[in-house]
Amino acid sequence: MGRDRTFAAGAATLATTALVLLSAAADVRAQEQFLRVYMDHARVLRLDRPVSKVIVGNAAVADATVADAQTIVLTGRNFGTTNLVLLDADGNAIVDERVLVSIDEGNTVRVFRQTDRSVLSCTPNCEQHASKTAGSN
Numbered sequence: 001m002g003r004d005r006t007f008a009a010g011a012a013t014l015a016t017t018a019l020v021l022l023s024a025a026a027d028v029r030a031q032e033q034f035l036r037v038y039m040d041h042a043r044v045l046r047l048d049r050p051v052s053k054v055i056v057g058n059a060a061v062a063d064a065t066v067a068d069a070q071t072i073v074l075t076g077r078n079f080g081t082t083n084l085v086l087l088d089a090d091g092n093a094i095v096d097e098r099v100l101v102s103i104d105e106g107n108t109v110r111v112f113r114q115t116d117r118s119v120l121s122c123t124p125n126c127e128q129h130a131s132k133t134a135g136s137n
Contacts, residue, residue: 034100035084037062037076041104045072045095052089058082062099076101 050069
């Protein structure tokens, strides 16, 4: 009986580990489905054919500017998600992507005080970044 319990415990641990790894892989795939841009930063999108129309789902989150017929500059305006649709002269979609605007977390520090959250951008000196409190949406 002791072996059966040890085997069952080992199998349960292995199953749990597999679920954690699958969940982490799904999170990575979900993030890859977004066109990511950092808030207050620009990202250049080069296209294989000329764009005729630019549509941003929520201009408060991101903005797209036509630099030339085959170059779009996407700028992160505010935290959140939106979508970007680029159409050619015939109305065909060149790009139809979800956009994720987030903070560049490479040089940030978060300070939590109960339900309040502060984000400090530290490049090279720390300054408070405009952010929402943890309890608000």
